[in-house]
Structures are given as structure tokens and as C-alpha cells.
Amino acid sequence: MCFSKNICPVPFDQQPLNEFYALKNSCFFSFFGLKLKRYLYSLCSIASVLMLIFTPLILSDNFYSWTQFCTIESLLVTFTLTLILIRLYLGWSYIVQRLFSATIFYEESGWYDGEIWIKTPEMLTKDRLIAVYYVLPLLQRIKSTFVFLVVAIFMEALLYCLLC
DSSP, rough: OOOTTTTTOOOOGSSSHOOOHHHHHHHHHHHSSSHHHHHHHHHHHHHHHHHHHHHHHHHHSSOOOOHHHHHHHHHHHHHHHHHHHHHHHHHHHHHHHHHHOOOOEESSSSSSSOOOEOOOHHHHHHHHHHHHIHHHHHHHHHHHHHHHHHHHHHHHHHHHHHHH
């Protein structure tokens, strides 16, 4: 939603709501949908692609047994998924900070002449509703997945140490 120049002097692409829609519609961030089923499907499909990528790399070294191969591959896939989730979390956390903030910091000309504009009550209410009902549940899901993946990395590393 674009506010007129009389109401909001912030450039269109720097308004938090428009940044939210741009991020939501971007290829990477839209791949992880709001629904849990879509989110899990995205994680599984990325993990499958990563397995296909890492398998030839690991198999090129013939020193591994089957259990070591599986452990190394799962460790690489889990670590890469963790990096992807960190990127996802950083993008959404930036947007939620911009949506919750009562002021908008923006640059009109690009010459680092930053200005601050105070949101109208209607704009602030709309931004905060979107942040609470769309972005925060997604951030919580990413945090939970991140904790699970970090625990999995430690368990896989421990298993690999036991196998060597």
C-alpha cells in the first residue's frame, strides 16, 4: 500500500510495508511459505537438492565407509540448511524491526542525507498487525528449526567422531 506524498514523504521502495511485500514476493523468501506444510516441503526439497550436490563430492574421496559417508553428507546438508535459515531469519527480522518501529529512517536522494519520518497511527497499526500475524510466526518457526538443526549438527559431529 502506497501512501501519497502528502501523507508519507518516504520513497515507495523504502516504506516498510512495501519492503515487506517485496521480500514476501521475492524468489528466495516466497519459497518458504507461511503454511507449515509448504515450509517443511521447502526444507525437504532443498535438503534433497543439497544431497544430490554433495554426494559426488563426498564419493570422489574413496576413504570413507558407508556410515562415514552418510554422516558427512548429513553434516554438510544440515550445515548448509542452517546457513540458509540464517539468511532467511536475518531478512525477516529486518522487516519486522521496520514494521514495529514508529519511525521510518529513509534516504531521499541517496546522498546519505538520512531523514526520519513518524508513521501515522493507521500506518503503524497496519504495519504492526502484519508483523504480529505474519512475520513473527514465521520467525518463530525459523528459530525452532534452527535450534533443531544446531542440535542435529552437534549429534552428527559426535557420531562422526565416534566413527573415526
